[in-house]
Amino acid sequence: MKTDNSAVTRETFDQVILPVYAPAQFIPVRGKGSRVWDQDGKEYIDFSGGIAVTALGHCHPALVAALKQQGETLWHTSNVFTNEPALRLARKLINATFADRVFFANSGGEANEAAFKLARHYAITRHSPYKTKIIAFHNAFHGRTLFTVTVGGQPKYSDGFGPKPADIVHVPFNDLAAVKAVMDDHTCAVVVEPIQGEGGITPATPEFLQGLRDLCDQHQALLVMDEVQCGMGRTGKLFTYMHYGVLPDILTTAKALGGGFPVSAMLTTEDIASVMKVGTHGTTYGGNPLACAVAEAALDVINQPAVLAGINERHERYVSALQAINDKYQVFTEVRGMGLLIGAELQPRFHGRAREFLHASAEHGLMILNAGPDVVRFAPSLVVEFEDIDQGMARFEQAVAQVIAAKP
Numbered sequence: 487m488k489t490d491n492s493a494v495t496r497e498t499f500d501q502v503i504l505p506v507y508a509p510a511q512f513i514p515v516r517g518k519g520s521r522v523w524d525q526d527g528k529e530y531i532d533f534s535g536g537i538a539v540t541a542l543g544h545c546h547p548a549l550v551a552a553l554k555q556q557g558e559t560l561w562h563t564s565n566v567f568t569n570e571p572a573l574r575l576a577r578k579l580i581n582a583t584f585a586d587r588v589f590f591a592n593s594g595g596e597a598n599e600a601a602f603k604l605a606r607h608y609a610i611t612r613h614s615p616y617k618t619k620i621i622a623f624h625n626a627f628h629g630r631t632l633f634t635v636t637v638g639g640q641p642k643y644s645d646g647f648g649p650k651p652a653d654i655v656h657v658p659f660n661d662l663a664a665v666k667a668v669m670d671d672h673t674c675a676v677v678v679e680p681i682q683g684e685g686g687i688t689p690a691t692p693e694f695l696q697g698l699r700d701l702c703d704q705h706q707a708l709l710v711m712d713e714v715q716c717g718m719g720r721t722g723k724l725f726t727y728m729h730y731g732v733l734p735d736i737l738t739t740a741k742a743l744g745g746g747f748p749v750s751a752m753l754t755t756e757d758i759a760s761v762m763k764v765g766t767h768g769t770t771y772g773g774n775p776l777a778c779a780v781a782e783a784a785l786d787v788i789n790q791p792a793v794l795a796g797i798n799e800r801h802e803r804y805v806s807a808l809q810a811i812n813d814k815y816q817v818f819t820e821v822r823g824m825g826l827l828i829g830a831e832l833q834p835r836f837h838g839r840a841r842e843f844l845h846a847s848a849e850h851g852l853m854i855l856n857a858g859p860d861v862v863r864f865a866p867s868l869v870v871e872f873e874d875i876d877q878g879m880a881r882f883e884q885a886v887a888q889v890i891a892a893k894p
Contacts, residue, residue, distance in 0.1 A: 495525075510848055517544025520867050520874045522853065531878035534853040535865040538683070538715045538827060541742035541788060543867035548783045549745050556779035564770055571778035576751075578785055582724055584733045585753035590773035594714030594740035595629025597750035600767055601736045602633055602677070604754065605708045609674030611761045613706060619673045623659040625685030625858075628677065628712055637677055640684075660690060662697040669701050675708040675736075676701070680726040683715035686861045687822055687829025695732045708735040708758065714750070718742035719788040719868050721825035722797040729824070742868075745784040749777035788868060797825045797868050800875060804828055804864060807879035815886050828864040829857050836860075839889070846885035852878050 496511050512524040520543050522530045535541065542549060556571065563569050576588040591597050602620065609617040622628075624639040632651065635644045639656040657664035659682055669676075676698050682688040702709045711734035716726045718739055723729055725737065735758055740750030771777075787793060805821055808830055812818045818830045832840060840856035847854050855863040866875075 510845075512848065519543040519545075520870045520878075528851065530848070530851045530853050531874055531881065532853045533864045533866040533870075533878050533882075534855045535826075535867055536746060537741065537855060538720055538865035539741045539744075540746045541718060541720070541868045542745050542784060543869060544746075546745060546784075546787070548787050549747075549780050552779045552783035553747070553776065556776050560775045562771070562774055562776070565768060565773060569773065569775045569778070571775045571782060572773035575778045575782045575785065578782065579751060579753060582785075582789060583737070583753055584727075584755070585737065586756040587754055587759035589752040589754075589767070590778065591740075591750045591752070591769050592748045592771050592774075592777070593629070593750050594712075594738065595631050595634050596769065596772070597714065597738040597740055597752045598628045598634045598637070598677075598712060599631050600752045601710050601712075601738050601754075602637060602675070603767060604736060604752070604758065604762065605675035605677075605710055607766065608708065608758050608761045609706075613674075614672075617672055617674050617706075618653045619670070620654045620675050620677060621665060621668060621673055622654060622656050622677045623679075623682070623685075624656050625659060625682055625688075626656075626677070626679055626712075627682075627684035628679075628714075659685070659688060660694045662694050662701075665698065665701060669705055669707075671705055673705050673707045675710050677710045677712065679712045679716065680730065681716040681721065681824060681827060683827070684857055686831065686857050687827060687863055689822065689824055690730070692730055695727075695730045699732045702735070710734065710736045710738075712738050714738055714740045715865075716824070716827055718784070719794055719797060719825075720827050720865070722794055722801070724789050724794070726824065742788070743784065744777055744781045747777050747780040749774070749781045793868060800866075800868075800870060800872070801825050801828065803872060803875050804879070807875070807882075811879070811883050811886055814883075815890060817886055817890070826864070826866055826868055826870075829861045830864075831861050836889075839893075842889050842893075843885060846888045847882055849888070850881040850884045852881040852885065854882065 514522045516523045520532050522532050589600055622637045626639040628634040628638045636650040655668050680690050713725050737753045743749055808821045819833055820831045823829050838859045840859050843862050857863040
């Protein structure tokens, strides 16, 4: 039996974890609000939000209280039984959205897996066994299961694992003509992120999203919106589809839903849900009382008018700071996104170097993200303090200057 009681370090990661990640050299050990401290006590301002997960910052009092209370009450029952937190959360999500039914899981990938299975099952059950085509988009990201990674339009994530699920077609994002060219009566669903996250923080145009809705209606196909990253207040409304006035048939959400506790949900209508029967799909941990209690607390805080209104105020503060940096250094071609999901695309001379800005930012006490090799991404807490924004962007400017000085 191997034993090792020594302290864990960044080197420990390379010894014990499957080599599928390349984490930063520091290890965060404590967080409060939008501030994080590492093993050496160094402070960082967190603009990464755990990849749009910690929507209320670290250790928000409402979430901590919900977790403590539920942790002393009931942890897990499995879906042989139901539980009160899951029922309360489902009812609140239904009341706040287009949906009539909810399915809980543990991650965005699982929610999308359920959504894609549901879309095909509905089409096969209601229409034809041959109505199985899924139309998706280049540079999309929908998860890491074999089904979801195949629907995602990035071969670098799906190649090398053997035969892929069939009947999935990819076309360019925001190109309605390309969708029309492949849309037919064999199509069961169009799957779209209202804002492509990993693909570069690219919002759908209103005409594109409305066009998808119209095409789906014409061909008796379902419109599936993946709001795993852009949902739960991230763009200034509870869900991004609300900005467009275009209703999905199925919607998925995760990340910010639990504010850091693993939980996800698939939302749909009564008609679509009715094709599912006991045992058609399931999950052991989905709807777990601990997860749902925390998610209910997160939803209660996020879905407040004052919180949602404050997201757009914060958006303007970030964009203004990025424009000032760009005026000085000419480092970005475009700053885009909605609410507090913001992407700054690098000038061609910096293409492929987005992670250099991440590493330099960390040296200056700032945690940020990239969205592909050419886009710097900001996905902070939805309630990040204005002082933290100002200090963090000052640190980001130092990082930009460092990258340029090292290799202009």
